[in-house]
Amino acid sequence: MTFGAIGFSSPVLLLALAILPILWFVLRAIPPAPVRRRFPGVALLLGLRDEDSSSDRTPWWLLLLRMLAIAAIIIGFAGPVLNPHQKDTDQRSEPLLIVMDASWASAIEWPTKRAVVDSLLDEAGRDARPTAILQLSAPEPLAFRAASDWSGRLVGMAPNPWAADPEATKDIITLLGDEPFETRWFSDGLAREGRDDLMAALQSHGPVMIHQGNRQLMVLSPPVIADGEIVLTAHRLTADGAADITIQAHGRDPNGELRLTASVPVSFAEEKLSAEGLLSLPAELRARLTRFQIAGQSHPGAVSLVADTLKQREIALIAGREDREGLELLSPLHYLEQAFLPAAQMLEGGLLDILPANPDVIVLADVAILTVAEEEALLEWAKNGGTLLRFAGPRLAASDTARNAETHLMPVRLRAGGRMIGGAMSWGDPKTLAPFAEDSPFFGLAIPDEVTITAQVMAQPDPTLAERVIAQLTDGTPLVTRKRLGAGQVVLFHVTANAEWSNLPLSGLFVQMLDRLATSSAATTPDLVQMQGTTWQPVQVLDGFGHLTQATTLPGVDGTRLISEPPGPTLQPGLYDGSDRRLAFNVTTAEPDLRPVNWPESVPVMDLSPPVEQPLGGVFLSLALLLLMLDILASLALTGRLMPTRAIGVVLTLLLIPDLGQAQQSKAQLATSEVVLAYVLTGDAQLDRVSDAGLRGLGSTLFFRTSVEPANPIGINLEADELSFYPLIYWPITPDQPAPSDQAYSRLNEYLRTGGLILFDTRDANIAGFGNSSPNGAKLQRLAAPLDIPPLEPVPHDHVLTRTFYLLQDFPGRFTGQPVWVEASPPDAEQIEGMPFRNLNDGVTPVIIGGNDWAAAWAINESGAPLYPVGRGYSGERQRELANRFGVNLVMHVLTGNYKSDQVHVPALLGRLGQ
Secondary structure, eight states: OEETTEEESOGGGGGGGGGHHHHHHHTTOOOOOOOOOOOGGGGGGTTOOOSSOGGGGOOHHHHHHHHHHHHHHHHHHTOEEESOOOOOHHHHHSOEEEEEOOSGGGGGGHHHHHHHHHHHHHHHHHTTOOEEEEETTSOOOOOOBOHHHHHHHHTTOOOOSSOOOGGGHHHHHHHTOSSOOEEEEEEOSBOOTTHHHHHHHHHTTSOEEEEEOOSOOEEEOOOEEETTEEEEEEEESSOOSOEEEEEEEEEEOTTSOEEEEEEEEEEEOTTOSEEEEEEOOOHHHHTTEEEEEETTOOSGGGEEEOSSTTSOEEEEEEESSOOOTTOGGGOTTHHHHHHHTTTEEEEOSOHHHHGGGOOSEEEEESOOOOOHHHHHHHHHHHHTTOEEEEEOOHHHHHSOTTSSSOOTTSSSOBOSSOEETTSTTOOSSOBOBOOOOTTSTTTTOOOOTTOOBOEEOOBOOOTTHHHHEEEEBTTSOEEEEEEEETTEEEEEESSOSSSSSBSGGGSHHHHHHHIIIIISOOOOOOOHHHHTTOEEEEEEEEOTTSOEEEOTTSOOEEHHHHHHOOOBTTBOSEEEEOSSOEEEEOSSOSSOOOOBOOOOTTSOEEOSOSOOOEEOHHHHHHHHHHHHHHHHHHHHHHTTOOOHHHHHHHHHHHHHOOOHHHHSOOHHHHHHHSOOOEEEOOSOHHHHHHHHHHHHHHHHHHHHHSSOOOOOOEEEOTTTSOOTTOSEEEEEOOTTOOOOOHHHHHHHHHHHHTTOEEEEEOOOTTTOOSSSSSHHHHHHHHHHTTSOOOOEEEOOTTOGGGTSSSOOSOOOSSSOSSOOEEEOOOTTOOBOTTOSSBOOOSSOOSEEEEOSOHHHHHOBOTTSOBSSOOSSHHHHHHHHHHHHHHHHHHHHHHHHOSGGGGGGGHHHHHHHHHO
16 A cells, blocks of 8 residues: 555554544543642532543643654554555565676676665565575575575675676576566676576566666776787777776886876767777886776776786897997997886896796897707797897808798898998998888887988898888888797897997887887787696686685686686686786676677566665654653643653653663673673574574573573674674584675684684584585585684594593584594694693684584573484483583683693692692
8 A cells, every 4th residue: 555655564554543533532631640638628528520620621732742643653553665666466475586697797786786685675574475586697596585584695795706607597497496486687787698598487487577777887808008008998888978987007016005007088989889098108117007997887897907918028138249348339239228128127148048937038139040959949939929039240141040941030031141331232322211011010100210221131032021021121121020930929130239230229219119029019818729738826816896805715727718718606807827927817808798688578677776665664653752752741741740850851861762772782892791602693594593592502501510601692793793702603504604705704814813713513414524525514615715724633532622621522412423623733742741631732723613513402492491302312311411511611612721731730830849
């Protein structure tokens, strides 16, 4: 039932408003204040009637106040809702399935989507509709349960840095089952394979509604180097007019801190889906860049990581002759060093000594003859992606290298001798450079008029010569030639690297040409053949919001997958280390597939802007309480019972009364004032009740048997609550509980390092031992992987846990027979003569792992009776008693540490006292 923007979940209660006129007369009376009088003639008053009754003097405004208070109570219990969602009667009863793409593109409006989902869960909870949530990027079997159970899990849900696998569509359809349900699909707006099949399957189960945001999605392709500048290409999903964006370049400063290095404005034309921006930085700054990101777009697609692409390159310089002492300007390497030094790291040494370091570029200046070993090693290095840069000179001109046949390490065949002014093949005047062709890597560079060539080595005419010339003189003779060698290349300058044959090394053009050939040439991405047989270890990975996180627990991946597969749960985008380089694996490619999805016309599509449902029952009930408080004050004032000073005190008291949640002590206050045992809230309401009852039962046992008097246990949220207040945290494991966030794992590791203890209970000892042989055991391994857990071992017979209060050798719970794991003993633990145990470490084990379901064995109800059966007959009660004793030993171990181990020092202390 709705009235404008307000609806009522229990409109029948509004019929009670009809009795307000009757209440008008009932509520008029104000009880007169009793007055005590001592009057002997009271008998004379019997039978008299007071015509002026107190009810006639009740003010109209007080009656109105009472009527409003009662009306507010009636409306509050009628369940008023602001902006209610309209549904028919059938949809109110059938189950609700919430489908979420939860992909990298979903992060752009994730908080808004989560707010709408939370509203749907509240609505389903009021209608008692079973609800399930299906994430397409990480599908799991459907579990329809109470909507309130999903509300706790929704807080920890986050988009994944990958998209749904189209190949998994058939498996997802199988998960839907056969029961009817209503579907609300929260889409990321991208067209993908398999969507039509999934939509048809969902429609076969019931009505489907799409929720989709309106915010423009933009992605960033990996950067490339062109003409000495970084080219950044942004793409958008739809061409909805001109738009301006900013691409931010982040890098490390000299101290290693991440900083915003530069910002590049980029403009989209009206009808264009892509736009480019150019960034020109000095080589030193360019080598420090780590990532590019579109400002305002917080998702992995807007992030482009940089690995070896822009790093400072390693260049080895090798000359064919020694430098002339005192004639530095005539050195074959002088001008090369000056050109490379600001932007690259120089390597020195012999050729065979340098090759194992795998430099990016090797420069041979007038090196004519190479040994067989040098040629083979250099050829293999070049085929693997290296750039061999050669310069001519007197030695090369006088040698027979590449005369009779083309060699692998020379781009063209050479003629004998050389061409120079006054030589056999001379020209009259020095020659200049011709403009660079469009297919040349030097295209676009300005050629100074003063650059002239006086001598060169000549290339032998050949059918392949024309395609290998990348720079030539005005008379058409080649100046620079190039040939591909596998993934690498070999380039020959037909002049010397110094100023003997030309003044090219004296010009800025020389530096620009070298920059394009060697310094700025981006490290090529390995191809599929090169990646075969290699393993790459993830170092850092992107989360669903485009933030880098450490990947220390992720296994290595096959190199071919980084080339042929898209990101997924086992291949997350991020930085990967190989044997000799680092590779950036980004969400988007150079040509990303961005297409808006086209939904069937029969499916309604809603954006995320409509206001979500807002319950108003609490507002009306709070208003009613306030009105009743005012009625109390007014009634006391009218009866003469409220003096001005007392009225002020009452008002202050009413205003300062905290609500019920504030009246109770906060978790922090309670945990710091008393000993409190805690348990992890798993999102499973039934399991959380068992944990609460179990720790309450353990606390009762401690109260009656020890000096420890713990308060009632507290359920903690790993994402929000402080952990350091609790000496012991009980963590039951379920297969479907969400994994904590990185921040939560950081707090958990800090808790373990500072003396806290976590009792992991897989509760599966009746079907499997500890390990990955059961769903709970496998889930525990995934949950505990990011934790800083020391090496473990089954509890040894002389561990302090076996004697902190009771002498125990077994640690049963509701189940028994499986080992319990604790921190392994130090390797130097020694047996003490005369003592039945070793001198173990003095610290408390940070974790205890088992599957005996201890909470169920400890659990008691309000009257103190056990909640769950343990075994049968006397043996079962004996097992429960041992479970309680283990709990006592556990808490005493947490609170006192290994004080029992100090007994090893008793003989020595007694001996000293005897002296």
